């Protein structure tokens with residue numbers, strides 16, 4: 001009995017010491033200050049690879065969200081959407097709230113909080129000192145992000161010419177030599193220490209990103225209660241006004257946002273074209289019908305019974321139901337807008353068709369790649385010239 005008690009006490013101490021044990025190799029923090037979820041997820045994988053290369057514990061930042069009618073961003077704890085433990089299999093990580101509660105008081109006094117940026121960032125407010133600075137808290141979401149944990153900075157470091165590409169030129173060693181953890185126990189970056197879109201070498205790290213139990217449960221419950229039994233196709237449609245405008249850039253670029261995911265990082269699988277960014281309704285329906293037919297042939301015991309639609313604006317539910325009724329396939333969507341639940345469901349679908357240009361689609365594509373599930377993109381590969389010409393007339 002006494003032995004057992006000792007073991008329990010010992011284990012409790014061990015657990016406790018782990019939570020507040022200080023990493024002598026230091027910490028890395030950053031604000032996911034660019035873009036919405038898809039962009040932030042791309043950046044996260046890069047930051048994870050970067051912190052591992054520097055052998056610093058990664059402080060898991062909250063996700064930055066923008067709510068209609070609110071001037072300041074909202075910070076959502078990292079573990080609302082994703083589990084922390086699977087990430088530990090790859091590298092040491094700690095939730096930002098835990099770091100601020102248990103570690104910061106010991107190693108990061110307020111007068112030692114120095115922000116890191118590549119070079120001087122100009123301030124938005126005219127009454128600040130003209131001294132070169134990162135102005136890490138200037139503007140939204142910069143200010144609200146660090147304010148969430150009451151963090152302010154007393155000085156700045158410009159780390160140029162170093163960069164985040166740890167896969168080349170011994171970059172990690174250069175960081176460690178220039179900013180050793182003994183001198184710099186915490187490196188807080190004004191933005192993500194990562195590139196966008198995610199580097200090809202870091203895509204596979206998505207395997208450590210697993211949905212939180214809450215999202216996993218909501219996803220399974222939705223599928224069970226709302227989709228007819230049998231196989232389903234998940235589709236992602238991006239057709240809101242901001243997206244239509246973004247697609248205008250197709251004309252003067254070889255790549256746009258996440259497009260390397262289908263075109264290849266060096267355009268080795270083609271160059272950019274308009275339908276890839278904004279497929280017509282006719283093209284969408286044609287491609288879904290083609291996929292349903294090919295599944296029916298290759299896998300007759302598990303035919304497609306439904307389509308789950310995730311979209312930022314128009315879900316095309318009526319059009320899809322009309323077009324697919326003869327195939328006995330129905331279209332479904334969430335009742336309440338929830339981008340993360342959309343993503344989790346798309347990740348579970350038997351088949352997925354996404355938008356090659358969208359980093360929201362890219363999240364799903366990576367998750368499915370690591371699970372070994374099939375994915376396709378709208379209008380990819382390019383339809384035959386004759387059909388292609390017709391599509392443009394329709395638009």
Ligand SMILES: Nc1nc2c(ncn2[C@@H]2O[C@H](COP(=O)(O)OP(=O)(O)OP(=O)(O)O)[C@@H](O)[C@H]2O)c(=O)[nH]1
Nearest residue numbers: 035036037038039310311312338339342358359360
């Ligand atoms: N609920 C829901 N929201 C979506 C969907 N597609 C896009 N959105 C919203 O629009 C945002 C798009 O920004 P990102 O996630 O960065 O992805 P992106 O498609 O590359 O778009 P941009 O960053 O705007 O170029 C998402 O984070 C969502 O908030 C969708 O299928 N469902």
Ligand SMILES: *[C@@H]1O[C@H](CO)[C@@H](O)[C@H](O)[C@H]1NC(C)=O
Nearest residue numbers: 022023024025026055056092
């Ligand atoms: C990385 O950091 C951990 C924890 O501080 C340490 O145990 C380990 O030896 C370090 N690895 C290298 C290669 O320095």
Ligand SMILES: *[C@@H]1O[C@H](CO)[C@@H](O)[C@H](O)[C@H]1NC(C)=O
Nearest residue numbers: 097100101147148149150151
């Ligand atoms: C930040 O400071 C405010 C005001 O001093 C306080 O109410 C709040 O609890 C603090 N938040 C954190 C996360 O420490």
Ligand SMILES: *[C@@H]1O[C@H](CO)[C@@H](O)[C@H](O)[C@H]1NC(C)=O
Nearest residue numbers: 228229230305327328329330
């Ligand atoms: C159509 O689907 C329903 C269930 O979704 C099924 O009961 C019915 O047998 C199907 N009909 C045909 C003709 O396949």
